[in-house]
Amino acid sequence: MASEQNSTRIQKRNRATILDAALDVFSQSGFNGATVNQIATSAGLSKPNLLYYYPSKEAIFTALLSELLDVWLAPLRALDPQGEPIEEILTYVRRKLEMSRDMPRESRLFANEIVQGAPRLNDTLSIDLRKLVDDTVIILDNWMKQGKIAQTHPKHLLFSIWSLTQHYADFEVQVRALMSPQDPMDGAQEFLDDLYRNLLRPKG
Amino acid sequence: MASEQNSTRIQKRNRATILDAALDVFSQSGFNGATVNQIATSAGLSKPNLLYYYPSKEAIFTALLSELLDVWLAPLRALDPQGEPIEEILTYVRRKLEMSRDMPRESRLFANEIVQGAPRLNDTLSIDLRKLVDDTVIILDNWMKQGKIAQTHPKHLLFSIWSLTQHYADFEVQVRALMSPQDPMDGAQEFLDDLYRNLLRPKG
DNA sequence: GTCTATACGCTGATAGAC
């Protein structure tokens, strides 16, 4: 007697399997490049069966994005205005770097979408993310006013953290081609620690 | 009596028009997402006529990549081992940032390809780019040994320059959604100057 | 050189049997 809302265990498992397969495929090929067939095959389902769970390719994609967005932005929300500023920022950098190591597919999913103009994410960017960034900028500005970190441009500081950390996931093939392929991120954390300590250390 | 080699003026013009249209389309949609029809329409040609000049979608793409690769890597090749180290590196950063401002399509073309695993660029990365990076690492290592720049990880330094500068082109919609849309790169050069001066300044 | 017409596989999505 399972309604659409109260899913059976099988349905829950299948939905989770589908989203994981979709993450594989979308993150590697982008929305346009991905095909429903690839997702179905990767999930071990037939194409019509997959479309029984999600009515369209776009529905799978948006379900995936909204499921991941909170996880993706959590480290930034965790920035504590009461904490020790430089350590707070370095902790944020480290968490983002860990996410590039542990969740490269998620990183590439967003990267693909944004590089192509974020047609299915534009509202999120200009509303939700904008709000979160504005809040963070206030925290950073306060820290600068109090002399706890050096004066710098808060938004470019955020952009730099995003680009530097996500680079290891988004451009992984390139990094791998140029580093030792076994541990392409070797030394990355030390480098970023060094970089941001030098930038943020309050100057004379 | 134009042979395949000695193209007429019309042919040369058409090839250039096609590659420019292809840059538009491929950089916005990636290889899989792009269609020959879009390129043809954007170039003002019929689809069969376009396929007269380039026999396949893949042929257009590889022609475009090989045409752009030299331009794209030129700033790194221009790094002068005899120059003043910090200024040489800052000049490189500034040139890369200018390229993100003036050639965002080219940046996104490569970004799309690499995020998706660089299936049509892997050899270039692991041979040509690898060679260029190895040469650059030698220069940087020497500067460090001579105490002209601070000790840091040369490859991560390069990755950081790439990711920080290309971010403004590759993630332009996101940057634009969070900065003033008129001049999204406002303050970027000062930020990067500051960042790298602090990192590279020889310490005590 | 450029066009119309077309071949033919694959796309996202649906109908209907089980």
Place this chain on the structure above:
DNA sequence: GTCTATCAGCGTATAGAC
């Protein structure tokens, strides 16, 4: 819930008239 069969549309690419 899951399947086979199938749809219309679009994808790349080609043939052949002009």
